[in-house]
Amino acid sequence: MEERKTEERKTPFLQLVLDDFMLLLFLGVTIYAVSYLIWGLIELAWLSPIPAEIKQELLGGR
Amino acid sequence: MALLPPEEGWYFKRVAKDEKMWITLALVVCLILFFWMIVWHIYGKQNPSFTTYRTTPEEFNALTMAFIEKYKVGEMNGIPVVEPPPNSDVFLVGKMWRWEPVLVLRKGQEYRFHISSLDLLHGFSLQPVNMNFMVYPGYDYVLTFKPTSTGEFAIVCNEFCGIGHHMMIGKIIVKE
């Protein structure tokens, strides 16, 4: 087994992230909310109606 | 240990050679999968469409009726049969519990399908080719199809739409 250092080893950032379950909760919820939910809802909201040319072609004088 | 806290220094333990190999391989495959979908949009011939319009059942029904009237060539079991010209806007409506109209198309020609529903969600399942898309009320899904085979094809509804769901079957005929 390797020798253990006697001074305090500073805990690496990634290990702190892995051990912080509240931070993980925040990341999980936020990434999902933005990428799936908000982006998706925006796309649905921005849909445009059927173009006039297509309607004109079939319905004539409407 | 799974039930006990990890051993001290767990963060610094070297990753085993075989585990490292496997993870590298898996990572490469995963990235290839992602970029494959993007590449297929550029070079592939089968892609879900980029085009959806907002509509209403009333508007879509009016457009479909006008479309049927314009290109009608007959009737089959009470359903109008329509032969639209290539490269035109083709309207297909799903409603409880039928597809209208029956379409007659030419192989190798493109048709801009507009598919929508007058009531609930329906499923457009082209058999036996086995291509499947969703049909929504309030949304006009524009799918540009090019048939590459001839014959008679069924449009099976594969999204539950009530008690008559299994009776909902349409038809597409493709000629040379």
Add this chain to the structure above:
Amino acid sequence: MFRTCDITGLKVDLRAERLIQLNAVMAVVSLLIGVIAALLLVLTRWQVVHLLPVDWYYRVLTLHGLNALIFWIVFFEIAGLYFGSTVVLNSRMSSPKFGWLAFILMVLGFLLVNFTILSGNADVLMTSYAPLQAHPIYYLGIILFAVGALIGVFLFFANLLIARKERTYGDSLPLFTFGLVAAAIIAIITLASGAIIYIPTLLWSLGIIKSMDAGVYKLVWWGLGHPSQQINVTAMIAVWYLGAFLTVGGTSINEKVSRIAFVLYIIGINVAAAHHLLVDPGPSPAWKVFNTSYIMYIAVLASMIHAFAVPSAIESAQRRRGFTKGLFDWLKNAPWGNPAFSAVFLSIIIFGFIGGITGVVNGMEQTNIIVHNTLSIPGHFKGTVVGGTTLAFMGATYYLIPLIFRKKIAFFGLAKIQPWVFGLGIAVLAVSMYILGAFGVPRRHYDITFSGGPFTYTFNPATDFFWVLFAVGGIAAVVGALMWILIVVFSVFFGEPVRGPQDMQLQVASPPPPAKEHGGFEAPGTLTLTLLFMGVFLIFLLLNWGWLAAMWEVR
């Protein structure tokens, strides 16, 4: 308030233990309903029998979905969350009162939902896609169940905060609990999405909101629906690690790797709910491709990491016990007589080879065109949530019975073969459903002869053979599930008590000797299995893309 387990040495909060038991009992009740429904469905879809009439088919299908996919699994997971945040951490339950409230709400929801379904007021299937509308009490029932489950999840985090503050476990959580943290985070996303969609839907069913947009409904609903399944994947994998530990004393050969894989789940797995919308109008291909890919497949990468980490945990422990001959000596000499072990190992194989491979291909934007709404879809998820999660949970229960219920496993001989009957049955069922779907057979469909329709269509005659396999696999799986339920119910209510370690029929493995430092491979057998998996996966991928390329052109 506590007892000290004379078998594991862990401190058990008696109040948590009672809640674990109650939730586990409700889980089994739900599974029983789900399984009976499954038998009726198998005998209906197999139109040689066509058992149920048309309205009851959709009704029982709704019943099956809610009980098998939601109630069975969520009740079990809540029990698991309490176990992982108290017993495993030698810590206490933060608020037993809220635990009881959660339980009562969940049971109330369970009753309301099942009652509205059986009375014909919710013939909408589990997804209840608007504009399909059920009776308001149905939606209320689901909301109550979800609120109860959410309270349970909050209790889990409260328990963890207490354990962290009272320093009952050191700096880093045990891996099993860490996996449950990932599952619980996904559960919060699930239940929050559920609230966002079901509350307006309830108001719509009461006439307070005038209309419900179909596109918005489906998008938000799958924010509940898909992550709910990913809770199951994550919990299943936590159970795999637990199983490896209890049966052979194995644990992840690198904790950092396994934990990072769980974190990749937290970050990337939920957005893939988009794979339910790949062939839908509305969202753009950019949204579809980015989200369905689990953000460049980082969550699939995570699954593949666990696919190596879990079997290698077993292999490493076995090799240290001296089973070092060849590539698979460790596996041949694994405790196959322990039903928890066989259940967990079968779960890994079925989940990986059947569920996982079909899942990734189904979830690629373009190949989804081949499978959407065909019978391939339920075929896929029988491989994941039934052959994977449910089977793993069944295996875990074989330890739950003696350790938490303190009863001996009744019909132990039957228990040893039960995972095989269920696992093989589900495998056959899943594969035959997938193949039937490839022939175009639709899911959620009462009659593929289309009687009453203006036209007809005959599926390829080869499907007749696969329908028989479907029936055989389905019936075997039902038998396997009923075996498990019989064993569990009998053990818990009529079984002999466990008075101490001498009454344990399954060993709780002692830790194997420490690993010797060496430069070679730590788990060559596992590497072989995973490479085989990758080979099968790539072949399946290529076959599907090749088939897609031969279809009509569409854009």
